[in-house]
Amino acid sequence: MMKMALVSVVTLFLICSSTIASQVCDQFAAIGGNINVPLGYKLKPTDALKWKFKDETIFHKKQENVLVKNSDVNADGSLELTNLKKDQAGVYSPEVFDKDGKSQTTKSTNLCILDPVKKPKVSATCKDPNDVVFKCIPDKVSDKQPGDEEYEWFRNNEKMVKEKKNVFDMKAADTKADKFVCKVSNKASSETSEPVTHNCAKIGFPGLPDEQFGISIWVFVGGGAAFVLLLIIIVSVYYIRVKSKRMTQLRVSEQVRRDLSS
Numbered sequence: 001m002m003k004m005a006l007v008s009v010v011t012l013f014l015i016c017s018s019t020i021a022s023q024v025c026d027q028f029a030a031i032g033g034n035i036n037v038p039l040g041y042k043l044k045p046t047d048a049l050k051w052k053f054k055d056e057t058i059f060h061k062k063q064e065n066v067l068v069k070n071s072d073v074n075a076d077g078s079l080e081l082t083n084l085k086k087d088q089a090g091v092y093s094p095e096v097f098d099k100d101g102k103s104q105t106t107k108s109t110n111l112c113i114l115d116p117v118k119k120p121k122v123s124a125t126c127k128d129p130n131d132v133v134f135k136c137i138p139d140k141v142s143d144k145q146p147g148d149e150e151y152e153w154f155r156n157n158e159k160m161v162k163e164k165k166n167v168f169d170m171k172a173a174d175t176k177a178d179k180f181v182c183k184v185s186n187k188a189s190s191e192t193s194e195p196v197t198h199n200c201a202k203i204g205f206p207g208l209p210d211e212q213f214g215i216s217i218w219v220f221v222g223g224g225a226a227f228v229l230l231l232i233i234i235v236s237v238y239y240i241r242v243k244s245k246r247m248t249q250l251r252v253s254e255q256v257r258r259d260l261s262s
Contacts, residue, residue, distance in 0.1 A: 025112035030188040032116065034082045036074065037092045040107025043077035046099040051079050054090050081111075089113040115146035116189040120182050124198035127169060132200040135167040136182035136193065145184060152183040172200040 029035040043049060051059040051071065059079070060068035072080040079092060089112055096104040118138040125133045136151055138144060153163040156179055166182075179195035 024110060025187075026109045027111050028187040029081070029084050029111060029113050030116035031084055031086060031113055033084050033189070034080075035084065035111070037079040037081065037109050037111065038107060039077035039079075039094050039096070041077065041094070041096055041104055043096065044098070047077075047104070048097040049073070049077055050095040052093045052095070053088075055093075084113055086113055112187075114148065114186055114188040117149050117184045117186055117191050118143040118145055119191040120184045120193045122180055122182050122193050122196040124180070124196055124200070126172070126198070126200035129200070130172060131169050132172045132175060132198045133167065133169045134180055134182075134196075134198075136184065137166070139193075146186060148186045149184050150186065152185070154181040154183070155179070157181075172198070 027035065027037065039049075046063060048062040049059070050057060050061075051073065053071075057068050058070040059073050060066070061073070072082075074080055077094070077096070079094070081088060091108055091110050093108040094106040096106050098104060118140070120136045121139045123135045123137055125135070127133050134153075136153075151164055151166050153160040153168070155175075175198065177197060179197055181195050182193040184191050
């Protein structure tokens with residue numbers, strides 16, 4: 001019983017190991033893309049070359065005679081795959097024999113084919129007068145990213161190392177006129193957005209935007225200050241005139257009293 005259990009465990013381990021090994025990708029390509037699968041050997045004109053895909057021969061050439069050609073092969077023996085489809089993912093195995101029929105060492109390649117990422121665009125949303133939210137979204141409403149994508153952000157052509165998600169926020173006052181770009185990529189493809197700036201209100205004073213109705217807040221501040229100063233001057237002149245008039249009246253009254261008493 002123990003031996004049978006041990007054999008079962010070993011068998012299960014070997015099956016799992018084989019499955020994991022078969023899932024390791026040597027190369028990645030995007031659906032609709034092109035790729036060259038390397039031969040892993042320097043091909044000679046006198047060599048015989050055979051390419052297999054999932055144990056099916058897709059190309060076979062002996063010296064100058066092409067016997068099977070279901071795929072194109074470059075002069076160096078690498079396999080040329082174009083306009084890739086999902087069902088072309090799998091193991092590509094080359095075989096090379098020299099003029100004496102001796103097998104040569106080559107390289108098999110497990111090709112993984114992924115959905116390409118979609119071209120992104122950046123949306124800048126005003127969260128409040130202080131903050132702006134940047135989000136990297138597909139350029140078309142009907143599109144969506146494949147799910148294995150990664151994000152990079154650039155501010156004025158400099159990479160923002162800390163930003164690795166599709167959304168983040170910043171202070172509006174700190175990003176005035178800055179250009180933001182989003183790059184989306186996976187192991188098979190990448191796309192970059194057009195640069196975007198935001199129109200959110202920027203803060204000059206706590207609670208006050210830098211602009212109002214397209215006019216700098218300093219114009220309003222300066223106008224308000226001038227109005228307050230003018231009001232102070234008017235009130236001061238009025239007060240001085242009233243006080244002067246009262247003093248004049250007091251002096252006249254005093255003089256009249258003196259004249260009457262004498």
